[in-house]
Amino acid sequence: MAAQPEGTPVWADAMFTDLEGAKKFYGDVLGWTFGESSTEYGNYTQAYRDGKAVAAIVPPMPGQGPGQSAWVLYLASPDVGATAERIRAAGGSLLLEPMKVGTFGSMALAKDPAGVVFGIWQAGEHAGFELRDVPGSYGWAEVFTRDPDAANAFFPKVFSYGVRKLADEEVDYRVFSLGDVPVLGSMGMTPEVPPQVPSFISVYFVVDGCDAAVERVAKAGGQKVFGPMSTPFGRFASFVDPQGAAFSLIDPAAAEGEMPATVEVS
The missing domain is CATH 3.10.180.10 (2,3-Dihydroxybiphenyl 1,2-Dioxygenase, domain 1)
Incomplete structure (x- = not known):
């Protein structure tokens, strides 16, 4: 799959204290099924519709407070480090500095000057949404x-x-x-x-x-x-x-x- 143009929405995930509850809710509402939790990556769990990856859910990291559950949208970047620098230059801030996620890609979490949280995703093996713009995605x-x-x-x-x-x-x-x-x-x-x-x-x-x-x-x-x-x-x-x-x-x-x-x- 060709790289998405920079700034294209390519993924969404959310943190939930009750992962099983989230699975049942979104399964009932959107028809999602869920893959195995990836213990190597903090029990990150992908959601699927018709066998295609459409989103993911994850529990809080150890030692992290429960916080407010919220969906995070990830925007494509060919170079997450360069995008992070532009975020700072434009008056935003980084909540999570650029980091590699195994062979899947690289990510960062940021917020705009008013506190809008969003993610940056530089694709590796994980290009992002496998399905979009159809029911359940x-x-x-x-x-x-x-x-x-x-x-x-x-x-x-x-x-x-x-x-x-x-x-x-x-x-x-x-x-x-x-x-x-x-x-x-x-x-x-x-x-x-x-x-x-x-x-x-x-x-x-x-x-x-x-x-x-x-x-x-x-x-x-x-x-x-x-x-x-x-x-x-x-x-x-x-x-x-x-x-x-x-x-x-x-x-x-x-x-x-x-x-x-x-x-x-x-």
């Missing part, structure tokens, strides 16, 4: 932040994204693109978001039927935060899983309305 992600100006300046400096803004003046939504391909959204948190919720990247997984998925989430013990709502991009809803990790589900086949106009941001 990754479909989209948005930077959801209390400081959109900081995010909208930071990410294009690090990844050379082109930036377009929705023409609707009532919605400050940016789309980061690589060439003509949209790869990431960015929007500010509204006042309705509780103040204790930190800025984060909201990861969307694709489903076939959003309303049925909402019912599966409720039955599995998750909590609906928003939606379901129909948009030109699909029908979606946002949730918090039983261990506190935020995520969203979207059915692109249920899109309604015309695609909104966008304008380039200089």
Whole structure:
């Protein structure tokens, strides 16, 4: 598989105190199955849909506090060390310095000036998602932040994204693109978001039927935060899983309305 362009979302994982609980929840909601835990890498456990790797879950490292469960999106890099330097130069910081992960690749964890956490992945044997944009797999992600100006300046400096803004003046939504391909959204948190919720990247997984998925989430013990709502991009809803990790589900086949106009941001 050819290397993904720098800044392309290529992987997602999350840390859970109750790994078995996470397996049951996401198995029930998204139809995931799970591989053997890799004891060499802290019981890192890959999730599969139709036999293809779509994400991973991992318990806290020994000595590490339970912390807040959260999905982390990884962006592609041909040189994780060079990307780390650009993160610092753009005003971000490193939570985990660049490190090799066996023969699988190299990684780093970082955050933008407003505290949005994200990962960097330089592929080795593990290229990232083996399946995406179909039910049970990754479909989209948005930077959801209390400081959109900081995010909208930071990410294009690090990844050379082109930036377009929705023409609707009532919605400050940016789309980061690589060439003509949209790869990431960015929007500010509204006042309705509780103040204790930190800025984060909201990861969307694709489903076939959003309303049925909402019912599966409720039955599995998750909590609906928003939606379901129909948009030109699909029908979606946002949730918090039983261990506190935020995520969203979207059915692109249920899109309604015309695609909104966008304008380039200089």
